[in-house]
Amino acid sequence: MTNYEMMEKLADHIDGKMRLAMLIIDEAHYIKNPDAKRTKNIRCLDEESERILLMTGTPLENHVEEMCSLIDFIRPDMADEVRQNAYAAHIAGFREMLAPLYLRRLREHVLSELPSVEYEIEWCSMTDADRAFYAAAVMDRNFQAMRRISFLQEDMGSSAKALRLLELTTQAAEEKRKVIVYSFFRETVSKMAALLGSRCVGVITGSLPPAERQQVIDRFTQAPEGSVLVCQVQAGGTGLNIQTASVVIFCEPQIKPSLTNQAVSRVYRMGQSRNVLVFHLLCEGTVDEAVMERTALKQETFDAYAAVSSAAEAEAELADHEWIADIIEKERQKYLPAIL
Numbered sequence: 001m002t003n004y005e006m007m008e009k010l011a012d013h014i015d016g017k018m019r020l021a022m023l024i025i026d027e028a029h030y031i032k033n034p035d036a037k038r039t040k041n042i043r044c045l046d047e048e049s050e051r052i053l054l055m056t057g058t059p060l061e062n063h064v065e066e067m068c069s070l071i072d073f074i075r076p077d078m079a080d081e082v083r084q085n086a087y088a089a090h091i092a093g094f095r096e097m098l099a100p101l102y103l104r105r106l107r108e109h110v111l112s113e114l115p116s117v118e119y120e121i122e123w124c125s126m127t128d129a130d131r132a133f134y135a136a137a138v139m140d141r142n143f144q145a146m147r148r149i150s151f152l153q154e155d156m157g158s159s160a161k162a163l164r165l166l167e168l169t170t171q172a173a174e175e176k177r178k179v180i181v182y183s184f185f186r187e188t189v190s191k192m193a194a195l196l197g198s199r200c201v202g203v204i205t206g207s208l209p210p211a212e213r214q215q216v217i218d219r220f221t222q223a224p225e226g227s228v229l230v231c232q233v234q235a236g237g238t239g240l241n242i243q244t245a246s247v248v249i250f251c252e253p254q255i256k257p258s259l260t261n262q263a264v265s266r267v268y269r270m271g272q273s274r275n276v277l278v279f280h281l282l283c284e285g286t287v288d289e290a291v292m293e294r295t296a297l298k299q300e301t302f303d304a305y306a307a308v309s310s311a312a313e314a315e316a317e318l319a320d321h322e323w324i325a326d327i328i329e330k331e332r333q334k335y336l337p338a339i340l
Helices: 002-014 037-043 064-074 078-086 095-100 126-137 143-147 160-174 187-199 212-221 259-265 287-304 319-340
Strands: 023-028 052-055 117-124 177-184 200-204 227-234 247-250 276-283
Touching: 002 037, 023 160, 037 160, 052 064, 064 319, 078 247, 117 247, 117 287, 126 143, 143 287, 143 319, 160 177, 160 187, 160 276, 177 187, 187 200, 187 227, 212 227, 259 287, 276 287, 276 319, 287 319
Parallel strands: 023 052, 117 276, 177 227, 177 247, 200 227, 247 276
Antiparallel strands: none
């Protein structure tokens, strides 16, 4: 038993003489890129294993080729056929073609005792400061800054999203609920932790070692109702069990729907005793809307190809970098007249 990081050190010592009855790879979406060093490290064990089992809730995150890459890992003899048929519409027998290698089990099928999960979009009207900082980011063509809308300024008292977040966490405390706040951006995480003050009992970012992350989770578990954990979504959104919380707040929409789904799953899993409330903080008329539309398309691709192990016609998508350039230009055209 090991992890992806340790495989970096172990890969050079694999000599072709070790025999494994079964190689089990959890969170297998981390090896979807065949050219990545992480994937190559794992593939060192390929020939030494009699059987291989991949486990993941997200066999594809952006496009169907990612799923084909995973299939190539376990059944290279079928990979070409899968690729040839993947983009065709309504292929008879496609589900049967994948049946020998792909089993999808939905949470509601295996955890029928779980309470409900409810999703709410919280539209926040931009303050003057929000609008000014966002316009500057748009004119700089800074997509990552545009995504941090309403958290760009230092004064969170002028942030529409921050004010709404305070209202939601206060309401959660009144209902004796614990809260997890997620953001992709470390700067936003720091600002939210400072804003929440003593209510924030822990912060998890990518710089926190895995062992210390569990210590933060333990402290959050023991904290009183109303406590808040603030996490960078990549670090706090996978591999952790945080059922003690029942409210999840996203400071901005994520580019990949899998990031959102995995983050919610930290809370909505076996052991959860309360209904889970998920809030997305969005500003109207900004990049937030475009990102939500983009992730909806990616979710449709996942649903078509991976949700039930069958193929359907996927919408043609622009590459992410082309889409980002298009969104930046559209936002510039909206704000350019006002600046001129």
